[in-house]
Amino acid sequence: MNQEEVKTIKKTLIKLFQDGTSIEEKLQKTCEILQHSVAHYDWVGFYFANHHQKTLHLGPFAGLPTDHTEIPFGKGICGQVAESNQTFVVDDVAAQDNYISCNIHVKSEIVVPIFVNGTNIGQIDIDSNTLNAFTEEDREFLEWLAEKVGKFIK
Numbered sequence: 361m362n363q364e365e366v367k368t369i370k371k372t373l374i375k376l377f378q379d380g381t382s383i384e385e386k387l388q389k390t391c392e393i394l395q396h397s398v399a400h401y402d403w404v405g406f407y408f409a410n411h412h413q414k415t416l417h418l419g420p421f422a423g424l425p426t427d428h429t430e431i432p433f434g435k436g437i438c439g440q441v442a443e444s445n446q447t448f449v450v451d452d453v454a455a456q457d458n459y460i461s462c463n464i465h466v467k468s469e470i471v472v473p474i475f476v477n478g479t480n481i482g483q484i485d486i487d488s489n490t491l492n493a494f495t496e497e498d499r500e501f502l503e504w505l506a507e508k509v510g511k512f513i514k
């Protein structure tokens with residue numbers, strides 16, 4: 361992602377976050393915007409935490425359907441982020457022992473936690489069919505997005 365792409369997408373998302381639609385609609389539209397605007401974002405979705413059950417549950421997403429609608433904390437990249445509270449970038453999913461495959465084409469993944477009042481309530485999960493797809497610009501942009509999402513979910 362270059363700086364112009366980031367600027368354009370941020371403007372679009374800020375406008376979306378200010379409209380009168382429901383949180384669910386905002387999140388769904390966010391997934392669609394990201395998947396269509398960024399060539400290497402092949403699957404974009406949100407998972408939300410159930411801390412009592414220690415599971416993540418699939419929310420809005422754009423891309424191929426997945427069987428992974430519930431993920432235990434600690435399992436896969438998403439489950440690891442639920443426990444670590446840290447962004448996790450995987451350049452090559454084949455090199456990860458604890459990777460849960462959503463589809464055979466995925467080569468890399470980034471997962472960014474979303475916080476509300478200091479609690480990790482979920483995450484943005486992006487899969488790419490390209491090895492080493494995610495740059496520092498992707499990370500910074502997605503961490504910005506996670507912060508914004510956390511603010512309107514409150």
